[in-house]
Amino acid sequence: MASFKPVKVQTIPKLGERVTEDTLYWKNYKAPVQIKEFAAVTKIEFSPLPPHNYVVTASTRIQVYGPHSLEPVRTFTRFHDAAYGGSFRGDGKLLVAGSEEGLIRLFDTGGRVALRQFTGHSKAVHVTSFLSDGYRVLSGSDDLSSRVWDVASGTELNSYTEHTDYIRAAAASKLNPDLYVTGSYDHTVKLFDVRVGGSVMTMQHGHPVESVLLYPSEALLVSTGGRYVKVWDLLKGGQQLVSLKNHHKTVTCACLSTTDNKLLTGSLDRHVKVYNSSYKVVHNFDYATSILSLAVAPDDKVIAVGMTNGVLSVRHRKHTEEKQEVLGKRRRNPAYRVFIKGKNYVPKQDDFLVSKTVKQHLQKHDRQLKCFQVSKALDTALEVSICIWRRFHKPEVTVAVMTELNRRGTLKNALAGRDEQSLTTLLNFLIKYVCAHSHIHAREMTHEYINSNIIFILCISLNVILGDSNKLMRLLQRLMELLGREAELQQELLQVLGILDTLFASLTPRKEVTGPAVPPIMQGSQLQAA
């Protein structure tokens, strides 16, 4: 004896992005915390040492935030004009920043007053950084020069004016204290060696360079500028590895995640994109305004993003411990052992086993269908989708029951003898979902089919009571209108498709091959519309 087969509710596969390990990883962040700064946040950098404070450069201030505090731990307000490029030394104790005035100031993270002040640049200094030995500071300025300063004496050691436009990006090598990279608006990226006394390598980016980034191995160099992100292989003499064009506005910043060196880029198009090791975009963060700066804390615990409207957005990673806490709170339910009580008993040899039949659990509409109560089943199915709580809305269940009734040939019986109230419910459901593509994507064809069938039968059954029910008449008219509009829309879609087809046909070389493959479901709906 076969058991009753419940109505099959079709689940629609979610279109769009695939869920991968990467997306799961990058989705695992809490909602962003917004901190308002005075002006656009131009630079964010994390301290390499725990507790991983981060320095935020915005307007005339340089502020240091703790990893969890929303209030700044320390604020440096010694600049008269906008400050730029605040960055930590390797031990996190010193801080250097340039400014619009052309001054470079050196701070102790514990103190307030500038320890050193390097003067010499004639124009704004947008980038500053410590070289990896920690005793020298490099700077890049709008006066086309990049200079190296001695921290101890506060004097200028080297100055190179090889760029022909503003220098807006620089990165110091962490493995060699004498190497650094600068990127300039003259579309080039240059690698300087202090020992040689000039640039040793030049790469043509092709667009004004906004930021440069060295991989920890220092074999790869990332430069961003224009809409492009380019990766260069330094060991092959600056050969371009890839050129990425995933943003549709200037890419302003780039950084690396610390766990497995994923590349993140932020752009004026308000997106932060995460690339995997083969430089495919695996995740996308959306922000409210254009992004100027971006930094990821070690262990990817925090993503800090600075934007043009002065908002600093900080995302914290969800902790695994928090999840466990949530589980702990839910322990009010009976324990697992309650449910399996007596069920894991193994019968002994002499025991006489009396097996109890396992009762099949059925949904309410299935139970009614099992007893051939078609009208009740339809009522139950409609209840599901007109329920007040949105999360219980399941139009696909209603559609499945309607399809089943139609298959059984009892749809007419189920609709017969209804009063105004229940017919209104049904009509409202139809009006709501007849064109609801978002809900019932792929099933729209079947959906429409079933609905047209229902409408036909409805019209017959309505004839009897239409005379005295204006409300139903109005609803019916609305439904007709909706259907008419939908048909028009489908026709237009078909026309667009036809135009596209001719375009594709003219693009492909003349051969006896038909046009490109069109998803089959689309065609089904077109037929329906036609």
Next chain:
Amino acid sequence: MVEESGIRVVRCGGNKISFRAPIISKDSRFLLCASGDLVKVFSTSTEECVHVLEGHTGQVTGVILNPTNHLQVYSCSADGTIRLWDFIDGILIKIFVCGWPIFSIYVSEKHVGIAFITIHMESKKHGENFQLVALHLPKVPEQEVEAREMSAVLCNISSNPGSTAMGRGGEYVASVMGRQLTVYFFKKLKTYRFSLKATDKKGAKNAFTCVACHPKDDCIATGHEDGKIRLWRNFNQKKEYTYSTQHWHHDAVGTLCFTTEGMHLLSGGVESVLVQWHCEEVNKKDFLPRLGGAISHICVSPDGQMYSTSHLDNKINIIHCSLKLSAVIQGLVKGNIWTDLMIDPRTRALVMNGRPGHLQFYSLQQDKQLYSLDIVQQEYINQEGLDQFEVMRAAFSVGGTWLATVEERGRCTSDLESSLKLWVYNEKAQSFELNTTITAAHQDRIMHMCFSPSTETTMLVTTAWDNQFKVWLLGLDSDTQKEHASWSCDYVGSYHGLQPTNCCFSSDGSLLAVSFKEVVTIWSSDTWELLTTLCQPPGPIRELCFGRLSCSKYLLGTTAKNLFCWNLLTCSLEWSTPMDVCLLRSDPLSENVVAFSLHSGNTDLFVFRPSEPRPLFTQKAVCGGKVQRCVFSPREEPLDSCDERFQWLNRSRLYFLTELMELLTFSTKAEDERILNSRKQLLVDDSVAVTPFYLLLGKHRQQQEEKQNSGVSQAADRVQPPQASVAIKELLHTPAHVLPAASFLCSMFVNSLLISNTGSREGKEPAEQVEESEKEEDDSEEEMETHDYEQEVRTQGSVEEAPPLLSKAEEKELRRVRKTDFSWVTNLASS
């Protein structure tokens, strides 16, 4: 070894087991049912077929227990005989020849030696009228008896066995026909007729469908067309009879049956629900729903412990009296077959449409349904005229990991609903699991589909009436384990808006051939580039088929008039013959291609290789009517037939389905013999209960068997064990009451005492040659010995009689003695 007519068409299982009501033995251990011209004995606990009672030459139309001996059973057949069997041992005891086709048989305890049978009214004319006659079964010792002594009981009855029933220990017989119930009392020799009005109040159909009599009470239950059940009482009077009406069935009542003690009445019909009515409490009913197809027969075991229901979909359910299903015996379901016949590469089972919305996996070797795969996964509504989903197409991938099915609904109306489903074989669950469902894969009906045989990609091609063919590809596994790979459309192809009919992949999967009316297009499966077109007008292409193995460069196509073979290397026609091929199939294991051609009402078979237009084998008129489907099934162990004509049967077997839904196959003689042998050996009764007596005897018997077996293995099948011992054993060990007549046994016994003589042939030879031949034989004898085993395998159990096994020395001596003897005799005769 293989003789001239070494090949024959045989029917291959799949007989209807639900044609007539089965019976359950008194101890509820066996269930007997008629199946074609056999009676099958099933074990009710294990569902296994224990014995097959062979002997009838026509359809068996009734099986009934002998009321005087519950270990014996009567069976009647359309060949005009009634046979008495011992079903425990599977022995034929007696044959009663009646002479006219028998349609049903009834017996009762009161009428010993009489069987009531249904035959035609006029013995010569095959009319629609039938009569119930009492046939006297003569008690004579011969095995085959003529039984001509019969007297009519009732005239004008229905041939349906359910419409006649013996009442209360055989006091009366009740029969229904149309709207009339007839009751005949044997003692009073009186007939009473009760009629119902043509139309009831609401015009319900009042015609009777079946009848059952209460075993202990004077009560008759009748079922009606409109689903009503009437219980008749006081029917021994003309006027004052009464009846009460019960109504549950919404359609005609198919069958009725009282339980042994008469406590319950069982009924069933199209709804496929077994209804148990309580005779005391009228309104109380128990139900057992969803049993399968429409119920055609219900029977109750004599001890009342078991019920069995036979269903139209060739199934017998054995139900415990507490309404619990205990066993299912399922035969081959032969409804409408839309799918091709297929062989599941994993189980080597035949796969085709089974129950509605299912695919059945049918083991050809065991003649048993392995399992039924639910494709549609919807509740089947047992209602006539309902448009249900049906499985229309199915295809297996080469390794059997993937199964593609197409189900359709609304074929007759304009709005077609169809979906393409792809199933993956789950090793853990050992069954197919649904992977992807594609609703409305094409805008119109899918005509044909096939999997790519290449191992690198998993690819499916479907052709449909919407003038397109589509290529479906299995997507790559995504990173997470949550989703598994699913199928999606990869390419849509069409050719000048023509309708594609067939598609076929070359054996390496690099080429796809799609036929569009008269044109065959060849596509590269890597780039989906149209490589070439082949066209041979007139007439649209019916079938397409690539050659295999060494002939893989050939493409075969058929039209209504011709059979074409193209060479794909030169893209030209290799050969063609005018021939109306209705079915073309290639053997996956060899180069052979089989073509069925309809010729003047019969179907001819041609086997050929694509490389040459000369057929390897032809057989005219393999069956009447058109062959619907055919399939090659790989053999488990290849035959080594040396005859060139039958070599095509060595690696695989050909099964085909005729218009009458008969499953036929070809069998070679050697194979027949092998099967016969294996069956003999299998006849070891394993169903005997373990009693102390059995244990006592069992040891002795086992030893005997071992001895026999060892004897068989030593003497080889070719050399039968000395006949004498068999005959004597038969004579001594068969119970006296089942022994055939002594006169029959006598000749056999005497024969067994004689020493069989193979040497007589040599005796006729002239004496001069003897000396020479003896020498030759001596030489060849050594070889003979070594080849002995081989021969024995090939000619297992050949009918040729052989001398008892003697040692070599003995044999030689015997021969010498014989030869000298004969020479002397001839000398004497000449002088």
